[in-house]
Amino acid sequence: MGVLADAWDWLANGANWSGESGVWHRLAEHAFVSGVALALACAVALPIGLWLGHLGKGGALAVNVSNVGRAVPVFAVLALFMVSPLRSAGYVPTIIALVLFAVPPLLTNAYVGMREVDRAVVEAARGMGMSGRQLFLRVELPLARPLVMTGLRSAAVQVIATATIAAMVGQGGLGRIITAGFNTFNTPQVIAGALLVAALALVVEGALVAVDRLLWRSGAPAR
Template sequence: MNMLSEAYGWLATSANWQGEKGVWNRLGEHLYFTGTCLLVACLIALPVALLLGHLGKGGALAINISNVGRAIPTLAVLVLLTLTPLGKYGDLPTLIALVLFAVPPLLTNAYIGMREVDRAVVEAARGMGMSGRQVFLRVELPLAYPLIMTGLRSAAVQVVATATLAAMAGQGGLGRIITEGFNLQNTPQVVAGAALVAALALLVEGALVLAGRWCDPMRGRTA
């Protein structure tokens, strides 16, 4: 309990929120890593997953490749990329490692969501004269939407947590608060940094839940 109160005291100190090493700046860096990686991962994973799910082909191969990527430790990828010529390009190794980490849940959930759409509904839509594009946009995508959003939320929370590894490559983010706390043997700072990461993950999760409900294509429809 004493440690928690000391961590709260660290967070309550205004000086720890100001400047280049302050919480606000580190939070901005963390959100930059998270937002950029999620956007790139979505641009890579979702078109592939949705197309394969619509066609019903190549999904097993895509998911197996995705699972292999899930099994590779992100820290190992980050270290290896940092040692390559890419290490000269600032935060590029971190961004690549986090994108690779975010792709599997996005790809898997989107593909499964598309394939779990009731085939009878799809055939009925086609029987009504809908084109393949109309079936995709008006039937399959709305019905697969919940699983797609589940994958997005999972990827977002994982990236928020894993983006702390950027500090291992000398980059910014909330992980720097934790590593600097270790270097200074300042345990309250370490606990405070971890609490900030956990709070951010919960906020991102909550924001995506609300956004998912607001953007749900089935919202307002009656049976």
């Protein structure tokens, strides 16, 4: 409990929150990198997963290919980019590595969510004369939403947690607080940095849950 108390004291110290090395600045860096990476991963994975799930073709191959990204250490990808011409491109190497890491859960859940839609419901919608577009937007997508959102929350948490390793290659983010604590043998600072990352992940996940419920209630059909 002594170390946790010391970590709390570190967080309660206003001096640790200001300046370029302070919490607010590192938090903004972390949120920026994580947000851009997650947005790009969604733009790539969700349309592919949803469309392949709608067609029922090629999804298994796409999921297996995307899952290769899970077997590649993100730090190794970052290190590879840092010795390439991209090393002078700011956060680009970190964002690319995080996108590769976030695509698998997004793509997998989007595809599986579409394929698990009750076929009887789909056939009934077709029998009512719905077009492929109407079937996708009004039947399959709403029913696949829970799994799609689960994949989004999982990817968000993974990206936020993994973004801390950007500090290992000299990039910013909350990971810099942790590495600075290691370099100075300041255990309370290390724990404080880890708590900040965990808190950010929980806040983002909670926000996604709230948005999902809000959108579902506003878009739910009247009874």
